[in-house]
Amino acid sequence: MSATTDSPSDAQLMAQRTKFLKTPQTIGVTCVPFSGGQPKGGVDDGPVEMIRFGIVDQIEGMGYDVSISDGMDKYRSMRPASDPPVGKLKNPRYVSLAARRVADQVRAHCASGSLALTLGGDHSIAMGTLVGSTAVYGDDLCVLWIDAHADINTPATTDSGNLHGCPLSFILGLCDKQDHSADDGLFGWIKPCVRTDSLVYIGLRDVDSGEKAILRKHGIKAFSMHDVDRYGIGRVVEMALDHVNPERTRPIHMSFDVDALDPSVAPATGTPVRGGLTFREGHYICEAVAETGCLVALDLVEVNPALGDPESLRQTVAVGCSLVRCSLGETLL
Ligand SMILES: NC(=[NH2+])NCCC[C@H](N)C(=O)O
Ligand SMILES: [Mn+2]
Numbered sequence: 001m002s003a004t005t006d007s008p009s010d011a012q013l014m015a016q017r018t019k020f021l022k023t024p025q026t027i028g029v030t031c032v033p034f035s036g037g038q039p040k041g042g043v044d045d046g047p048v049e050m051i052r053f054g055i056v057d058q059i060e061g062m063g064y065d066v067s068i069s070d071g072m073d074k075y076r077s078m079r080p081a082s083d084p085p086v087g088k089l090k091n092p093r094y095v096s097l098a099a100r101r102v103a104d105q106v107r108a109h110c111a112s113g114s115l116a117l118t119l120g121g122d123h124s125i126a127m128g129t130l131v132g133s134t135a136v137y138g139d140d141l142c143v144l145w146i147d148a149h150a151d152i153n154t155p156a157t158t159d160s161g162n163l164h165g166c167p168l169s170f171i172l173g174l175c176d177k178q179d180h181s182a183d184d185g186l187f188g189w190i191k192p193c194v195r196t197d198s199l200v201y202i203g204l205r206d207v208d209s210g211e212k213a214i215l216r217k218h219g220i221k222a223f224s225m226h227d228v229d230r231y232g233i234g235r236v237v238e239m240a241l242d243h244v245n246p247e248r249t250r251p252i253h254m255s256f257d258v259d260a261l262d263p264s265v266a267p268a269t270g271t272p273v274r275g276g277l278t279f280r281e282g283h284y285i286c287e288a289v290a291e292t293g294c295l296v297a298l299d300l301v302e303v304n305p306a307l308g309d310p311e312s313l314r315q316t317v318a319v320g321c322s323l324v325r326c327s328l329g330e331t332l333l
């Protein structure tokens with residue numbers, strides 16, 4: 001195990017981009033104890049609980065080298081003394097600062113050829129993970145977003161103002177100029193870095209009406225729970241990969257929100273929605289992604305140890321860790 005902080009040179013970035021050839025042997029872990037993208041405390045304890053559960057030892061036990069980003073405590077101390085809403089957006093400065101740091105850490109892991117594993121924290125941190133991974137892999141990268149929610153609200157469409165419901169609108173460049181001026185450039189550092197046809201969803205079942213309009217307008221591919229029921233998870237994952245990665249040659253960033261799973265499987269999360277993926281369906285997705293050998297970045301977010309009884313907590317942390325291990329190939333024969 002080792003620690004990294006160095007930021008990569010442009011030469012390193014280019015070298016890694018042209019060199020991408022499947023399954024890194026080093027896992028670069030970034031722990032992000034962050035809850036500023038939504039109102040419930042506790043999700044900032046997600047990473048430490050997964051570490052306590054043994055995720056690092058488990059990954060090392062699978063034969064990977066592990067390198068951990070420095071300074072996870074810094075995320076808590078980054079909260080600005082004053083952070084009034086900008087338009088409807090809550091904690092906008094805090095979210096922006098934290099995501100920016102996440103981007104640097106993920107970028108450094110990807111540039112050194114490691115698979116960037118980010119443990120959240122709420123899903124707003126994916127603004128950072130995707131800026132980081134695309135800085136290295138560019139346009140070639142495709143994104144699998146596994147979630148009950150679409151997380152694609154813009155500053156204009158969000159009802160809640162919670163930024164964990166918005167990361168993709170920034171990443172895809174869907175915010176109006178007005179939205180951006182409304183936030184006085186706070187998120188101006190996020191340049192559109194993923195094309196709408198490089199993104200695919202699995203697990204959706206709670207999508208706001210403004211988000212549905214965005215998905216339709218941009219023709220973004222999404223497999224809802226209705227599709228999982230209709231086709232079965234095997235077909236769904238195959239169709240999802242065929243859409244963004246038909247040759248299975250593009251690097252994959254999978255952003256896995258634990259609330260994609262049914263609350264009976266992952267109860268300790270801030271915005272649970274009934275009718276989610278079963279334990280096996282969730283793991284199947286991870287196994288199928290591992291099988292492609294194309295995974296270069298993985299986010300595991302929205303584990304909130306403060307919600308529910310000790311057994312809910314144990315169950316949710318355990319399932320989070322096992323999704324990570326499966327994504328790294330644990331259950332492949
Ligand atoms: N990452 C999540 N759990 N997101 C939930 C978002 C819920 C809702 N669509 C909102 O924008 O507030
Ligand atoms: Mn969600």
Ligand SMILES: [Mn+2]
Pocket residue numbers: 123147149151164257
């Ligand atoms: Mn989410």
